[in-house]
Amino acid sequence: EAGVTQSPTHLIKTRGQQATLRCSPISGHTSVYWYQQALGLGLQFLLWYDEGEERNRGNFPPRFSGRQFPNYSSELNVNALELEDSALYLCASKDGGSSFGELFFGEGSRLTVL
Amino acid sequence: AQSVSQHNHHVILSEAASLELGCNYSYGGTVNLFWYVQYPGQHLQLLLKYFSGDPLVKGIKGFEAEFIKSKFSFNLRKPSVQWSDTAEYFCAVIGGSGTYKYIFGTGTRLKVLA
Numbered sequence: 375e376a377g378v379t380q381s382p383t384h385l386i387k388t389r390g391q392q393a394t395l396r397c398s399p400i401s402g403h404t405s406v407y408w409y410q411q412a413l414g415l416g417l418q419f420l421l422w423y424d425e426g427e428e429r430n431r432g433n434f435p436p437r438f439s440g441r442q443f444p445n446y447s448s449e450l451n452v453n454a455l456e457l458e459d460s461a462l463y464l465c466a467s468k469d470g471g472s473s474f475g476e477l478f479f480g481e482g483s484r485l486t487v488l
Numbered sequence: 489a490q491s492v493s494q495h496n497h498h499v500i501l502s503e504a505a506s507l508e509l510g511c512n513y514s515y516g517g518t519v520n521l522f523w524y525v526q527y528p529g530q531h532l533q534l535l536l537k538y539f540s541g542d543p544l545v546k547g548i549k550g551f552e553a554e555f556i557k558s559k560f561s562f563n564l565r566k567p568s569v570q571w572s573d574t575a576e577y578f579c580a581v582i583g584g585s586g587t588y589k590y591i592f593g594t595g596t597r598l599k600v601l602a
Contacts, residue, residue: 416594
């Protein structure tokens, strides 16, 4: 069974540009979570999608946005990039039918903003 | 709002030493608690989880955790660590009230010396 896949693995952008990160959940999983992992800050909750809708978002500015497609894959967009957006962005999926189920993580996309 | 605190940011132990990593959460309602582990170069994976019932839960690789409701704690323990336990450990909580946000702590980096 294929796990959660994320692309690209690495991305280098400059300040003010936009970044798009992609995530494919485990087959059958309808929930997708996005986290930002910056050094020393642990995993900061960004967004949660389920069944194509945004269910909740963390304390991030509106330039962090995303969407979930009909096949349950997801995209995270970061506009007007700032230096502090440099981090590892993790995607995780969960069986949507299980409210408190386990999260399955991808390897992450490392975004570097110069 | 939900929050999770991990007080030990870096822990260094010798092989065969006992391990206890602290985790405290802040949430007034029913919670479900997790410990995830990230081995070097690998993605985050579930170590153990508590949903209900026996507050002492056992996970993979000899790890266990105890849920103490009165202390809002879910500490991770292992009687005798091995060099292969070197990793970063994250405590996580998911609360109800319809939000189902998975909140993670800042993580504890464990280094086990051979």
